[in-house]
Amino acid sequence: MTTGKLNAFKELLDILDKLRVECPWDKKQTNESLRNLTIEETYELADAILEGDDESIKKELGDLLLHVVFYAKIGEEKEAFDIESVIKSLNKKLIYRHPHIFSDTKVANSKEVEENWERLKLKEKGGNKSVLEGVPKSLPAMIKANRIQDKVRGVGFDWEHKEQVWDKVSEEINEVRDEIINGDQDKIEAEFGDLFFSLINTARLYGVDPETALERTNKKFTKRFNYLEKETISKGKDLKEMSLEEMDIIWEKAKQFDK
Numbered sequence: 001m002t003t004g005k006l007n008a009f010k011e012l013l014d015i016l017d018k019l020r021v022e023c024p025w026d027k028k029q030t031n032e033s034l035r036n037l038t039i040e041e042t043y044e045l046a047d048a049i050l051e052g053d054d055e056s057i058k059k060e061l062g063d064l065l066l067h068v069v070f071y072a073k074i075g076e077e078k079e080a081f082d083i084e085s086v087i088k089s090l091n092k093k094l095i096y097r098h099p100h101i102f103s104d105t106k107v108a109n110s111k112e113v114e115e116n117w118e119r120l121k122l123k124e125k126g127g128n129k130s131v132l133e134g135v136p137k138s139l140p141a142m143i144k145a146n147r148i149q150d151k152v153r154g155v156g157f158d159w160e161h162k163e164q165v166w167d168k169v170s171e172e173i174n175e176v177r178d179e180i181i182n183g184d185q186d187k188i189e190a191e192f193g194d195l196f197f198s199l200i201n202t203a204r205l206y207g208v209d210p211e212t213a214l215e216r217t218n219k220k221f222t223k224r225f226n227y228l229e230k231e232t233i234s235k236g237k238d239l240k241e242m243s244l245e246e247m248d249i250i251w252e253k254a255k256q257f258d259k
Contacts, residue, residue, distance in 0.1 A: 013083065016069055020077075031074055038067045050215060096120060118154030131155055143211050145200045153204075162205035165198065172198045224254035 019026040041063045048056035069083055076082035097120050099105035100113065107113050122129060131154075135147050152158070159165050172195040179187040203210040228250045232239050239247070 012065070012069060016066075016073055020073055029070065029074075031071060034067060034070060038064075041067060050212065050219075093124075096124075114150075115154050115156075118151065140211075142196075142200060142214070145197050146204060146210055149201050149204050159205065165202045165205055169195070169198050169202055220258055223257060224251060227254040227257065 016026075021027065041060065045057065045060035045064060048060050068086075072081065072083035072086050075086075095102045097117050098113075099116065099120075100107040105116065107116065118131065121134065122131065131151050132148055135144060135151060139147065172191065176188065176191040176195050179191045200210045203213060228247060229239065231250045231253075232242065232247075
């Protein structure tokens with residue numbers, strides 16, 4: 001790390017030390033009060049990444065870094081840990097979990113790196129913890145499903161050939177249809193959950209992040225609908241008074257802006 005980087009990081013720590021003592025807002029913050037703000041900042045970074053906006057990514061990374069050093073400062077005040085021990089702990093973990101870099105372990109590809117990572121994590125926990133124990137309970141359901149599937153894949157619980165998953169998807173679709181016919185709302189919900197889980201698994205097998213894929217569609221739909229709404233208003237009409245056929249004509253025009 002260059003002297004400039006070290007100085008910039010030290011300046012950040014010094015600024016936070018001063019704010020923690022002199023600023024009424026910063027002074028009263030706790031781990032609990034910062035938690036939701038940290039989640040919000042993480043989503044703002046995710047938005048910037050999806051937009052491909054480097055300037056916004058830089059800004060949001062700064063906001064997240066502030067939260068990291070803030071939690072470390074609170075830990076220091078409680079005499080539980082500080083930013084130095086946080087970094088040293090991270091360094092130790094990175095070296096331990098990359099034996100193919102820092103030791104003599106051989107790997108053929110990134111898949112083997114991930115499998116080693118999961119095995120080493122279990123060893124760190126004494127070998128008697130669940131593979132899924134580290135999946136945060138508060139993760140959004142789609143991200144959690146993807147993480148669960150990725151975790152179990154790391155210990156070999158996965159389809160032998162990715163093409164096999166399509167039979168499972170077809171099976172789940174049929175089960176949803178059956179329960180819709182039966183009219184049991186609780187079972188319909190359960191079967192939709194199974195279908196979503198299998199589709200998320202399918203996306204993972206084909207190298208697609210389901211959260212990113214769905215968000216791309218959300219943004220595309222929003223852009224098209226905003227166009228539909230704008231065009232309708234410009235014609236002096238109300239969406240509620242238009243037929244689906246009329247809406248569809250404008251919707252098809254909106255597709256030309258999909259990029």
